[in-house]
Amino acid sequence: MNVMSGPFQSQETLNPAKPLTMASLTLAQRSNRWPVTAAGYAAWRAQALTLLSGQPFSLAREAALFRRLCGPQPGETWLDAGTSTGFYAGVLAGQGCRVLAADLSAPMLREAQRRESHSGIDWMLTNLEASGLPDAAFDGVTIGATLNETHHPARFLAELARLIRPGGQLWLMYVPRTGGPLQRLLSRPVLGGLTFPDPAWVGRQLPGCVRTDGLRMGAVAFERYVKENSGVRRGFCKKA
Numbered sequence: 001m002n003v004m005s006g007p008f009q010s011q012e013t014l015n016p017a018k019p020l021t022m023a024s025l026t027l028a029q030r031s032n033r034w035p036v037t038a039a040g041y042a043a044w045r046a047q048a049l050t051l052l053s054g055q056p057f058s059l060a061r062e063a064a065l066f067r068r069l070c071g072p073q074p075g076e077t078w079l080d081a082g083t084s085t086g087f088y089a090g091v092l093a094g095q096g097c098r099v100l101a102a103d104l105s106a107p108m109l110r111e112a113q114r115r116e117s118h119s120g121i122d123w124m125l126t127n128l129e130a131s132g133l134p135d136a137a138f139d140g141v142t143i144g145a146t147l148n149e150t151h152h153p154a155r156f157l158a159e160l161a162r163l164i165r166p167g168g169q170l171w172l173m174y175v176p177r178t179g180g181p182l183q184r185l186l187s188r189p190v191l192g193g194l195t196f197p198d199p200a201w202v203g204r205q206l207p208g209c210v211r212t213d214g215l216r217m218g219a220v221a222f223e224r225y226v227k228e229n230s231g232v233r234r235g236f237c238k239k240a
Contacts, residue, residue: 029104029149038107042085042115048145052175053218062173063091066142069213069224070171072097076139081128081160082146086112086121088171092142093118100138102126129155136165147174147202153195157205166228170209172202176221199223 049057066088072078074096080089083101085108092099093116101116102124103109109123126132129152141160150156164170177183177196187194199221203211206225213224 029151033105033107035107038085038105038111041108042111045085045087049217049220052220055218057217057220059087063087065215065222066091066171067095069222070140070169072140077137078140078142079133079138079160079163081141081143081156082149083112083123084108084144084146086116088142088144089121090116090118093120096120097139098122100124102128102131104128129159131159131163133163135162136168138163138168139165140169140171142171144173145175147172148194148196150195153197154205157202158207161206161209161227164209164227168227170206170225170227172221172223172225174202174221175219176216178219 046059049059049062072092072095076097078092078097078099080086080092080099080101083089083103084105086101089099089101089112097120099118099121100123101109101112101121103112104125104127106125109125113123128146129150141164143160147153147156160170175196177198183194183196187196199214202223203209203225206227209225209227211223211225213222215222
């Protein structure tokens with residue numbers, strides 16, 4: 001992979017016209033830059049889908065679902081967008097993929113490097129709403145809940161769609177909109193500034209991409225998109 005030159009590369013280096021500032025981040029994003037958040041995140045992540053789906057949902061089950069639907073192959077190049085402590089980066093590297101694991105939190109990246117020591121993972125410190133990475137650089141992109149935390153979700157999705165090569169795929173895990181009171185509270189800037197997008201809205205932000213698979217498990221949505229592939233067939237779309 002030739003998109004970075006070192007263990008960390010700052011967003012300012014990649015895109016000096018759009019420096020990373022605290023004002024450009026949600027409260028959730030800012031809290032992810034605290035070392036204490038990074039230290040405890042992996043433990044939360046291991047239980048999060050069980051809590052959100054209302055049924056036992058381990059990381060092993062999540063990884064198996066991703067591998068079954070996306071089928072990452074050895075030698076492919078993937079971007080793990082908002083890697084946090086490196087869960088999807090580790091799954092991909094275990095399949096023989098080359099991975100660029102990107103996050104805007106240096107403490108998260110340090111924790112991810114400690115947990116996922118695969119030689120096939122490169123690490124990048126950046127805000128992926130404006131990455132500066134080259135067009136069509138990746139065979140696939142994974143997003144594990146980062147969509148809920150990003151400051152400009154439409155910009156974030158458009159940027160990732162730009163980075164996927166024709167025929168490449170995008171994997172999303174996020175909490176979609178329900179319109180409930182808790183989501184309205186967490187959407188307020190002082191209480192997190194989280195975004196809970198509608199799946200139809202998500203699809204409109206991904207030009208040239210077709211949703212092939214969608215699965216709802218309680219409060220969690222999993223979706224797979226393929227870019228510019230007229231031969232792909234739409235798969236299942238279920239709600240558990």
